[in-house]
Amino acid sequence: MALLIFATLPLLLIVGYALFAIWLERKVSAHIQDRLGPMRVGGWHGWAQTIADMLKLIQKEDIIPTNASRFLFKSAPFVLFAASYAAFSVIPFSSAYIGSSINIGVFYLLAVTSLLTLSVIMGAWASNNKWSLLGGMRTAAQMVSYEVPTIMSVLSVLVVAGSLNLMTISEMQTGNDILGFLPNWLIFQNPFLIVAFIIFFISIVAESHRVPFDLPESESELVAGFQTEYSGMRWGIFMLAEYADMLLLSLLGAVLFFGGWASPFGSYLSGPVWGFIWFMLKGLLFVFVMMWMRWTLPRYRVDQLMEICWTILIPVSFINFVLIALWEMTF
Amino acid sequence: MDLTAIVFYLFSIVTVGAAAIMVFSKNIVHSAFALMFSLAGIAVLYVLLYADFIAATQLLVYVGGILILILFGLMLTEQAVTQKFKAVTVNMLPASLLAAVTTVLLVYAYATTSWQMVMPEERSETVYDLGILLMSDYILPFIIAGVLLLIAIVGAILMSTRLTAIKNEEQ
Amino acid sequence: MVQTLKKSWTTFKTIFTGMGVTMRHLLQPSVTLRYPEERDELPSGARSKLFVHIDDCIGCKLCERACPVNCIAIETVQATKDVDLGKTSTGNPKRFWITTFNIDMSKCMYCDMCVPPCPTECISMVPEYEYSEYDRNNLLFQFSELSADKVTEVKEKAEKEQEEKQRKKKEAARKKKAQKADQTSKAKQKNSEG
Numbered sequence: 001m002a003l004l005i006f007a008t009l010p011l012l013l014i015v016g017y018a019l020f021a022i023w024l025e026r027k028v029s030a031h032i033q034d035r036l037g038p039m040r041v042g043g044w045h046g047w048a049q050t051i052a053d054m055l056k057l058i059q060k061e062d063i064i065p066t067n068a069s070r071f072l073f074k075s076a077p078f079v080l081f082a083a084s085y086a087a088f089s090v091i092p093f094s095s096a097y098i099g100s101s102i103n104i105g106v107f108y109l110l111a112v113t114s115l116l117t118l119s120v121i122m123g124a125w126a127s128n129n130k131w132s133l134l135g136g137m138r139t140a141a142q143m144v145s146y147e148v149p150t151i152m153s154v155l156s157v158l159v160v161a162g163s164l165n166l167m168t169i170s171e172m173q174t175g176n177d178i179l180g181f182l183p184n185w186l187i188f189q190n191p192f193l194i195v196a197f198i199i200f201f202i203s204i205v206a207e208s209h210r211v212p213f214d215l216p217e218s219e220s221e222l223v224a225g226f227q228t229e230y231s232g233m234r235w236g237i238f239m240l241a242e243y244a245d246m247l248l249l250s251l252l253g254a255v256l257f258f259g260g261w262a263s264p265f266g267s268y269l270s271g272p273v274w275g276f277i278w279f280m281l282k283g284l285l286f287v288f289v290m291m292w293m294r295w296t297l298p299r300y301r302v303d304q305l306m307e308i309c310w311t312i313l314i315p316v317s318f319i320n321f322v323l324i325a326l327w328e329m330t331f
Numbered sequence: 332m333d334l335t336a337i338v339f340y341l342f343s344i345v346t347v348g349a350a351a352i353m354v355f356s357k358n359i360v361h362s363a364f365a366l367m368f369s370l371a372g373i374a375v376l377y378v379l380l381y382a383d384f385i386a387a388t389q390l391l392v393y394v395g396g397i398l399i400l401i402l403f404g405l406m407l408t409e410q411a412v413t414q415k416f417k418a419v420t421v422n423m424l425p426a427s428l429l430a431a432v433t434t435v436l437l438v439y440a441y442a443t444t445s446w447q448m449v450m451p452e453e454r455s456e457t458v459y460d461l462g463i464l465l466m467s468d469y470i471l472p473f474i475i476a477g478v479l480l481l482i483a484i485v486g487a488i489l490m491s492t493r494l495t496a497i498k499n500e501e502q
Numbered sequence: 503m504v505q506t507l508k509k510s511w512t513t514f515k516t517i518f519t520g521m522g523v524t525m526r527h528l529l530q531p532s533v534t535l536r537y538p539e540e541r542d543e544l545p546s547g548a549r550s551k552l553f554v555h556i557d558d559c560i561g562c563k564l565c566e567r568a569c570p571v572n573c574i575a576i577e578t579v580q581a582t583k584d585v586d587l588g589k590t591s592t593g594n595p596k597r598f599w600i601t602t603f604n605i606d607m608s609k610c611m612y613c614d615m616c617v618p619p620c621p622t623e624c625i626s627m628v629p630e631y632e633y634s635e636y637d638r639n640n641l642l643f644q645f646s647e648l649s650a651d652k653v654t655e656v657k658e659k660a661e662k663e664q665e666e667k668q669r670k671k672k673e674a675a676r677k678k679k680a681q682k683a684d685q686t687s688k689a690k691q692k693n694s695e696g
Contacts, residue, residue: 032524036534072364104383104458111387114395118367121402125360133406140403144396164458296524297517312506 010088018243019050025291032295060232069126076123077237083115084244092167094261096272105166117143124226135225139216145309146206152317153200156324157256170260185259192324197257199317204249211294250286258282346372370394384457549612550631552605554645558590558624561598565616565625573609577602579660590622599656603645608638
């Protein structure tokens with residue numbers, strides 16, 4: 001029972017976060033376009049809008065196209081969310097909470113998130129819709145390509161950290177000794193890790209298919225890509241998984257480069273609760289930057305997307321990996 | 332029955348059942364997705380043997396890599412799109428003969444081998460041990476595998492560039 | 503290599519420029535008016551709804567003629583001599599009872615062409631735009647203030663006066679004719695005498 005409660009905690013966090021993030025996305029988009037966004041539901045700046053939306057989604061009819069492959073169509077959102085949720089088990093939310101402190105943490109996370117691609121293709125093909133299928137194909141191509149720079153940049157962090165366990169990586173980043181005031185975050189420990197972080201960030205934007213890499217679900221050409229035929233709560237779960245994926249990769253970035261739950265002020269404002277707050281703040285900062293980018297940048301073309309990945313990101317990440325290893329050997 | 336046994340039987344059924352669906356399904360894309368469940372089930376069985384690194388590799392390489400490539404290839408065929416693709420059984424007689432012989436061999440091997448029963452022990456430093464082993468005892472196979480993959484990649488690049496070069500010349 | 507670096511540099515530069523712009527917009531106050539609670543002030547020349555000061559109308563029907571879609575319908579009855587309808591606020595004497603002054607706002611296309619011809623400036627656009635109705639008959643605005651009884655009364659009166667006038671005219675015409683006939687007969691007599 002205690003195990004069950006322990007395992008459900010991140011779920012509550014994800015649902016709460018998704019409700020907040022969708023509201024935030026709408027507010028950010030609105031204010032960037034000089035609008036106000038949802039203002040009515042709940043009083044203060046329409047904070048209850050997404051809760052109302054979710055209640056509406058639950059009540060909606062679940063439409064399954066006649067020619068869809070029923071089993072695959074029905075199970076795709078759940079496989080997607082399961083894969084996304086399973087990955088949260090190795091994220092150290094604070095110094096007191098981690099789902100499973102296994103020693104292959106990062107590797108497990110990368111392995112489980114590769115299931116995301118498959119479930120997207122599953123839903124896309126099962127819909128029996130041309131747009132969905134095109135979206136699914138693009139997802140496959142994009143995710144397989146961008147997994148390479150992601151893994152390379154993660155590897156370069158692991159060379160510096162010397163561990164695959166995210167808890168250990170977080171623990172070694174506490175305190176602030178660099179130049180007397182900077183926190184011991186990995187990004188400050190090795191200058192080439194800054195390059196690694198840029199590559200990592202571009203790749204996670206592509207992996208969570210956000211603008212400017214939102215080709216799998218580009219509204220203007222593919223209606224909604226793999227989500228076209230989904231409705232009601234199944235679509236809601238797709239949405240939830242998408243936002244959960246964003247948070248997951250942002251939190252991974254926070255652990256690998258920005259100290260996880262480590263406080264930026266050394267031992268000041270540290271401890272399990274503060275650690276959790278710092279960690280979520282760091283993660284949400286990346287989520288906010290992704291939203292900010294979404295409402296700024298246009299979408300890439302498919303060939304440009306592939307060109308960026310294969311001709312720039314991958315070579316740079318390999319060279320950077322070697323440089324980081326050399327730096328670690330000499331200093 | 333403890334939790335481990337329940338998980339073992341559950342995922343064994345999933346693995347074998349999904350494999351059966353994969354073989355008997357008439358729709359080739361359904362087969363591919365059944366393969367996914369089968370491979371994921373095997374990953375769970377690895378976890379039960381405390382081989383967490385192998386399990387994650389299984390997911391990353393087979394489910395996340397090879398299966399996606401298989402699906403990608405399938406999607407490029409017209410039949411997969413229209414969902415009307417029907418797998419046809421050809422060469423009934425030789426195939427069943429071969430299958431029967433293989434079954435007999437497997438059963439024979441299973442029955443005659445004296446199995447050594449070992450309780451799986453929990454290891455915490457699998458990655459560390461694996462890395463040491465790969466870099467010491469198994470360095471030769473490791474490097475050979477690496478060189479093989481490199482050759483494969485170079486070959487793939489060469490083939491694709493030559494194909495595009497021919498196309499460009501034609502234009 | 504150099505080309506790629508240059509391209510990457512341009513990419514990053516443009517991305518950060520764009521993100522700077524959006525950040526600026528994110529921080530500056532939004533332009534949205536939350537409509538039912540807040541309303542924008544309409545500009546002075548806004549065309550939204552027609553209104554007629556019926557007291558000022560002299561029944562010249564210039565607006566009716568100017569309307570390109572015939573959404574204005576005016577009926578007038580000439581005032582009898584015994585009543586004085588007074589003057590408009592601009593000083594023009596009123597000579598007609600306005601028995602009907604209907605504007606069908608569902609037909610109106612807000613061209614504003616009826617407003618300038620009015621000599622007394624009694625028809626004008628008012629800044630009111632929330633007058634949607636469930637029944638389109640409610641969009642037929644009736645500006646005439648005369649009651650039905652009054653209308654029949656003034657009509658009868660006007661008819662009587664008209665008849666009277668006609669009668670008088672006829673009488674006058676007959677008299678004239680008689681005179682003429684008289685003269686001609688006299689002249690004939692003269693001729694015959696002469």
